[in-house]
Amino acid sequence: MRTVLRICGVPRSTYYYRLLHPEPQRPAGKGRPVPGFSYDQTGTQVTDGRIQTWLRRLVQGPNAAFGYRKLTVLLRRKHGLLINKKKVYRLCKSLNLLAPKREKMSVVPRKIANNRVVTGANQLWQMDIKYGYVTGQRRHFFLASIIDVFDRNIVAYYRGSTCRTPEILKTIQKAIEARKVGQREIPLILRTDNGPQFISKAFHAYCEQVGVEHERIPPRTPNKNAFIESFHSILERECYQRHCFESNEEAFAEVDRFVHYYNHDRIHGSLYDWPPTEYLRRVQTGMLSPKTLAL
Template identity: 70%
Template sequence: MGKGYPVRTVLRLCGVPRSSYYYHLKHPERRTPVGKGRPIPGYSYDQAGKVVSDIRIKGYLRCLVKGPHGACGYRKLTILLRRKHKLIINKKKVYRLCKELQILSPQRVIKHPVPKKIAHNRVVTGPNQLWQMDIKYGYVAGKRRHFYLASIIDVFDRNIVSYHKGKTCHTKDILQTLQKALMKRHIHAQAHQLVIRTDNGPQFISQAFHTYCEQQGVEHERIPNQTPNKNAFIESFHSILEMECYRRNCFETYEEAYMEVDRFIRFYNNERLHGSLEDWPPREYLKRVNNGLIDPPKIAL
């Protein structure tokens, strides 16, 4: 220790426990050389307490990978060694042995099929600037089954521009719904680019959806995971739909559910007073904005 400094002071400054310091003084033979860890024992035990050498364990591994478990990784091989050969062994050792045998399965790399463009803050000043799209479940009590409703809402005027309802909701259904919306609003004739915002559902991260948006000149952005507030307008519509349509009806058939959904969306677009639209229905509000009767607001989101 440094001359003139008590041992306790130096140990405290260095953060070394006194018990560890004095233990190593008394047992110098147990000091681990720098750069060397615990030596590999070369064996494991089975559940009966018998020693099983690494050579035998490697034999077990060779037999396993030659059989129907050949595609298993080291983690599942560990489980098989424990169950079939009653070994007491951890996955780290199995990984080391598999590496020595060069039988490690190649790791799967999960790639996103399309690049992800994160939704960012925008200011909406008119229709057909930003749409939001999402999928909601409905329940048919008579069939004890769910149905799907995929809707597109215009953030500016809150119109449900297009929607799909059905027992399934695949990417092709989403594309057809988007195509109807683009044709209905004559998006190809407008000067500015339309942005459509979605979550990260499998239909929206598909290559087909990405390609279609690029072909139509539509910018597709996705909200970050677990941030439904970024899709607040379509989420708000789904809450209204739940309270004013789904909860007020007990559907016995799919046809009954679809008819009621059609009726409610017509009512929502044409008659339901919307507090955020100066108490006008979405379609009437848009008409008044286009006629100059209402100054278009700026919606920041």
């Protein structure tokens, strides 16, 4: 031992003093101890165990894809909890409810033309077509959707085994009737990509007839149609990947359910955590200040 102490340069008196006077063990972690409860709006204590039960129930329904931040919003609204997202994260982690982090995509520098300022509903719509797959029939189906950039509502959509220009035109007409958009001084903008349905003579003639200004994004620039692309990404992740469709009827019914849920119930982070329909109602009644978008 003397040789070891000499090699390490530790005096013998220091070594033996530490043996006789060991430092007390500190508890793992730093900061104040976890209280094990939170308060609701009435000042009542709610135990972590009960909060965990609520979390389990929340993720068993249509909110299964939500992360801890949106679950925090639901706990506050449904149960009146005074709780922050950090604690919800800790409780979700203890229940193994956190989804694995998605890999970040590499950021590629690109120039975006910010030539539109959107201040209200029915100023700019985006439209695109997405595929779905019916496993039982081993074939794809089509979904054509129109989103209002301002309030993120899916104003109209079409799903079917084919998707040609006539179906696209009927979908636009459905959206115009749903939003009561007629001929006006400042025309509604409809933005699409360069799919064959959107560059046809019939499509161009129809837009002129109903007073809709059609604009197409440049090739290979889906970022200019970001809002409808985002919706289709959510649809893929929270609907398509969670079901194995055996028939077109089953697939169409699930798409109908999801679009209704998206418009009326699914909270949206960029809309003050309100669903699109509720956000638009609150803006129109003066309860919320509208968000101006430049794109």
